[in-house]
Amino acid sequence: xxxxxxxxxxxxxxxxxxxxxxxxxxxxxxxxxxxxxxxxxxxxxxxxxxxxxxxxxxxxxxxxxxxxxxxxxxxxxxxxxxxxxxxxxxxxxxxxxxxxxxxxxxxxxxxxxxxxxxxxxxxxxxxxxxxxxxxxxxxxxxxxxxxxxxxxxxxxxxxxxxxxxxxxxxxxxxxxxxxxxxxxxxxxxxxxxxxxxxxxxxxxx
Numbered sequence: 001x002x003x004x005x006x007x008x009x010x011x012x013x014x015x016x017x018x019x020x021x022x023x024x025x026x027x028x029x030x031x032x033x034x035x036x037x038x039x040x041x042x043x044x045x046x047x048x049x050x051x052x053x054x055x056x057x058x059x060x061x062x063x064x065x066x067x068x069x070x071x072x073x074x075x076x077x078x079x080x081x082x083x084x085x086x087x088x089x090x091x092x093x094x095x096x097x098x099x100x101x102x103x104x105x106x107x108x109x110x111x112x113x114x115x116x117x118x119x120x121x122x123x124x125x126x127x128x129x130x131x132x133x134x135x136x137x138x139x140x141x142x143x144x145x146x147x148x149x150x151x152x153x154x155x156x157x158x159x160x161x162x163x164x165x166x167x168x169x170x171x172x173x174x175x176x177x178x179x180x181x182x183x184x185x186x187x188x189x190x191x192x193x194x195x196x197x198x199x200x201x202x203x204x205x
Contacts (some may be wrong), residue, residue, distance in 0.1 A: 003200050004100045005123045006112040008164070008172065008203050011156040012134030012149075014125035014189045021193040023106040028201070032145035034110045035092065038099075051059055052087055089167050109160070113178065114168035123200050126178040127192065133185035 005022065009015020016032060040047040042187045073203035093115045099105055100116050107116075113124035131153070138149035164172035175181045180199050 002104055003121050003123050003203070004104060004119060005106045005114060005125060005196070005200060006115060006116060007106065007108045007125045007127060007180070008131060008160075009109070009127040010134065010173070011153050011160070012137045013127045013129040014137065014184045014192070017189050018184065018193045018196070019106045019108045020046070022189065022196050026104070026106075028103070028104050029099070029105040030108075031105055035095055035099065035107065035110060037093045039088075039095040042095065045088060045091060049084070050092060058139035061127045087168075103115060104196055110198075111164055111168045114164070114170055123180070123203065126173060126175070126181045127184050127198055128181065129183060 005019075005108055007015050007019040007022075010036075019032070022028050025062060030066060036047055036050040039045075039050055047060045063183050064155060089111075092110055093164075094109075096110065099107060100119060100122075113122070116122045132152055138144060139146060142149070142152065144152065152201045163173045164170065170177055180196065182192055187195065
């Protein structure tokens with residue numbers, strides 16, 4: 001198995017937990033917060049800046065303005081003209097590529113599917129679930145009442161969508177942008193990991 005698996009997910013769908021189980025089943029490294037620590041160490045930026053990058057992406061239009069719509073992605077402009085958030089994204093992307101080059105692994109979030117889109121051994125997965133399932137998980141895992149759980153889900157989904165749509169210049173959650181889209185509430189966390197494992201191994205058969 002020589003695959004790099006990226007997992008994007010709706011908040012509360014269990015995507016991170018599924019990724020961790022999957023990595024254990026395949027006996028390959030799992031990267032999430034480890035990615036932030038390595039990016040911080042190698043770039044010199046504070047770890048907190050990486051941790052808060054997604055939380056700034058609340059409104060897609062305002063976020064694009066704040067990040068500098070004209071500067072990002074313009075090859076004629078130098079690195080120093082980029083916003084801090086774009087530099088953070090580039091530093092994070094570099095670490096994602098390094099992990100992928102080091103061998104098979106599972107990477108959760110952070111636009112990894114887009115960063116590695118040209119890798120022939122990439123398997124991109126999107127995990128989603130019914131809103132009631134996600135509310136229940138958010139309530140249980142974060143000790144929230146139903147209203148606060150709903151608010152948290154709405155806020156984090158929006159942040160992830162805007163962050164991805166801006167940096168990846170793509171549509172977060174659109175099924176055609178992923179190799180596999182899986183609904184975790186239908187079969188549960190453990191079986192979702194098994195389905196992804198079967199899909200990945202089936203690609204090599």
